[in-house]
Amino acid sequence: MTEEMIIAGFGGQGVLSMGKILAYSGIMEDKEVTWFPSYGPEMRGGTANVTVIISDNRISSPILHEFDTAIILNQQSLNKFEKMVKPGGVLLYDPNGISKPPTRTDINIYKVEGTKTAVEMGNPRVFNMIVFGSYLKVRPILSLDNVEKGLQKSLPERYHRLIPLNLEAIKKGEEIVESIQTV
């Protein structure tokens, strides 16, 4: 199994930390992982993205020109990365702020109302974990047990009291994800 993915959105949406929790969960499953962020002025300009690779084998390139999965959280990222999803791959997006939805017909498209649901849950900061939950529903490559261990590893101890809330958000994300197109 090799999963090559890009998570892209605005800085502050928890893009990098979602990637980190994914990578840590991968380690808990004894897999090889690579987490490669955009850094520097690119980030300060407002967009942030991270490439995460989880594999049973040694990982080759951390820089990719096509992805199995793209998790897209703003319009700029959709414009940039929709075309880089492999045919038959997965595109998961939050429609909040998206005026031009994806148009590809050769990929699986899923939608998650993450922003809206996070507000309904009374905590906008769990937004990324809702999206993460939707991803796990669509691509069940990691067990929830290991995700919980991943959360414990990647969050500083002072935030461990928030793990149940994060798990709740993940479950919520699993529930609300909508399939728009399957190929």
Next chain:
Amino acid sequence: MGELRLMKGNEVLAEAAIRCGCDGYFGYPITPQSEVMETLMQRQPWDETGMVVLQAESEVASINMVYGAAAAGKKAMTSSSSPGISLMTEGISYIAGAELPCLIINVQRGGPGLGTIQPSQADYFQAVKGGGHGDYKLLVLAPASVQEMNDFVDLAFELAFKYRNPAMILADGALGQMMEKVELSDYKPRWTKEEIHEKWGSWATTGKPASRKKNIITSLELDSDIMEANNRRFQAKYKQMEQEEVRYELIECDDADYIIVAFGTSSRICQKSVEIARAQGLKVGLLRPITLFPFPKKIVGELAAKTKGFLSVEMNAGQMVEDIKLAIYDAGHHVPVEYFGRMGGIIPTPGEVVDSLKNKFHKE
């Protein structure tokens, strides 16, 4: 098995320094390697192992602090990124001339000048040809994963002390910024004063007993006959490195018609290119030099005898390609050597490399 963690390459460099028994880190911040010193400051190893961590007033000061600590037989190191390494080259030349061991880490960014903070391999020549003035060489290790960022710190110190010569880890911004699973090394205690005296007392300034002459640390020698003899000794040392320290990795080279040569981040990209090319029926292999000096000349010569062509893939305008050509020439072969690369902080994609390989060698 050591401790498994998910860490950035830069953080790992710091952790590995503490764990290998490093005595002192002297540095000055610069993107994309500032996390090295940040991690050290956070870890406060002075409480744990007694290791000194000091932010100097400049790169020039930090390399000269390394020079001083190394003269006392201590494991001393610094890290920086391209423009900062340029500032250090005078000191590095002095350290090489004074025959002192130390570790210098270059987490390269794009140049020339202040350039960009994005990853690059444009300091290849600077690293492998010495860098500063005078006939000297550094032992240059090129990690290609976060795990190797861990492993090469201890290895670099070991080699530096074996040859009494500065060693360099030549990484780049991508390796510094990315996180991977890493198995951290076990702790090695720092050498005690007595151990340093016993191991390196023949040259280090550990306190002169009445029984021997003074150990003088200097790169200055105004008597040209002696200075030439010094140079001959240095050259013999570099020759020995070429005989004993060459390290490389071969991936799918056995039946390869074409060989990609790439180090560091580029080699990771090219591993994927090999997979893609093979899936398309092209027999391509990858030679990954791990030591850049000494360069793996012999294996290049051996591969040249049985392949149709080489493609050097570098994040620069084509520097290592010259060493590949020299190695093939020295081996008495005549095989085409092409170059593909991106510059200024752009990282080539695996697909681009395959396209370039096809364009250059496999026109249909």
